[in-house]
Amino acid sequence: MMITYYNFQNNQLNNSLEDLAKWIAVNNPTSHEVEKLGKYYDIPLDMFVTQYFPENMTEIEHFNSETLGNCAFLVLINYKTSKPHSIEKGLYPITFIYNKEKMISITDKRDVSITPSIKKDLSEAVQPSQLIVGCILNMYQIYTVEINRLKRAIDEISERARSTTKREVLTDLADVERDMVFLEQTLVDQKATIEKLLASELFQSMATEERHVREIKRKIKKTDKLISLNRDLIDTTGGLISDMLDSKLNGIMEYLDSAQLVIAIPTLIFSLWGINTGGLIGKDTPLGSLSVVIFAILLGWTTYLYLKKKEY
Structure with a gap:
């Protein structure tokens, strides 16, 4: 002290x-x-x-x-x-x-x-x-x-x-x-x-x-x-x-929702063409699968461009 x-x-x-x-x-x-x-x-x-x-x-x-x-x-x-x-x-x-x-x-x-x-x-x-x-x-x-x-x-x-x-x-x-x-x-x-x-x-x-x-x-x-x-x-x-x-979380959720929608359309097309029924276009030609893939990609890309234009 x-x-x-x-x-x-x-x-x-x-x-x-x-x-x-x-x-x-x-x-x-x-x-x-x-x-x-x-x-x-x-x-x-x-x-x-x-x-x-x-x-x-x-x-x-x-x-x-x-x-x-x-x-x-x-x-x-x-x-x-x-x-x-x-x-x-x-x-x-x-x-x-x-x-x-x-x-x-x-x-x-x-x-x-x-x-x-x-x-x-x-x-x-x-x-x-x-x-x-x-x-x-x-x-x-x-x-x-x-x-x-x-x-x-x-x-x-x-x-x-x-x-x-x-x-x-x-x-x-x-x-x-x-x-x-x-x-x-x-x-x-x-x-x-x-x-x-x-x-x-x-x-x-x-x-x-x-x-x-x-x-x-x-x-x-x-x-x-x-x-x-x-x-x-x-x-x-x-x-x-x-x-x-x-805001960041909402942006991530919007991105995931948009990505899910873009992926869902090609998935739907592939599913339809994979159904075991007759009368499907291209089922008897070797180019049928390639045509379906190209068509699915184009439709998915179109969906992406549309969503981007709408700012989704």
């Missing part, structure tokens, strides 16, 4: 001693270290979330600590974009435990920096709420980039679907749709938690600029719209692929 202590002086984020720290950043703690941290700050152990699972939820809860006093516990889901991977593998939790005077953040090893974008506006009177707001703004900026990446992937699949119906197009679309499900469900859950955060009495009692709160709401609204747009694009692309497969 790595613990870094920060305070704010001269409008900057600076390293600090433990007793003077306003922000305690905990990175990649083990279960034993989590237990020590919980006992030291009197924090219930079930509030530490360091690993992401699909069933994990964002949440906010208030509690009292003998060491920290009246506190709030907040879990949000961030996203890591440093290397190509599925959405599921890029999601990870960030836990904030805070009050008006101090904030503890717990992240896993994949979070190389949660220093908020708001640090440009830091002052010595900064409160944990400003740090959380900055982290949320940075988080939604990352989500917006990832949603736009998915849109480009959907557009590329849509272009390929117009010219081919190979299996790879279907599997790629299924992968994108799976990513969209994880991203959509995470953001829906997180939106509800952030709304509770912004409405909580503790958060509202802290010094947070209204413009930053409005920016959070704007970014949430933007991601909601992008998610809805991408969901519709996935459905449209899936419908396009399905229609093209149906």
Whole structure:
């Protein structure tokens, strides 16, 4: 585990001693270290979330600590974009435990920096709420980039679907749709938690600029719209692929039906001339069989040309 202590002086984020720290950043703690941290700050152990699972939820809860006093516990889901991977593998939790005077953040090893974008506006009177707001703004900026990446992937699949119906197009679309499900469900859950955060009495009692709160709401609204747009694009692309497969199958069936009709006419002629009855033309001449074959071929070819002209 790595613990870094920060305070704010001269409008900057600076390293600090433990007793003077306003922000305690905990990175990649083990279960034993989590237990020590919980006992030291009197924090219930079930509030530490360091690993992401699909069933994990964002949440906010208030509690009292003998060491920290009246506190709030907040879990949000961030996203890591440093290397190509599925959405599921890029999601990870960030836990904030805070009050008006101090904030503890717990992240896993994949979070190389949660220093908020708001640090440009830091002052010595900064409160944990400003740090959380900055982290949320940075988080939604990352989500917006990832949603736009998915849109480009959907557009590329849509272009390929117009010219081919190979299996790879279907599997790629299924992968994108799976990513969209994880991203959509995470953001829906997180939106509800952030709304509770912004409405909580503790958060509202802290010094947070209204413009930053409005920016959070704007970014949430933007991601909601992008998610809805991408969901519709996935459905449209899936419908396009399905229609093209149906069209291709119909074309094959039409071809087989036409071929069956062309072959059926010579077959009928051969069958008629093969009936064991008298009076058939050419039955007494060695050229009779050849004449029947030529006649059947000409009639089949005529049928083919007729069907082709009718675009069957």
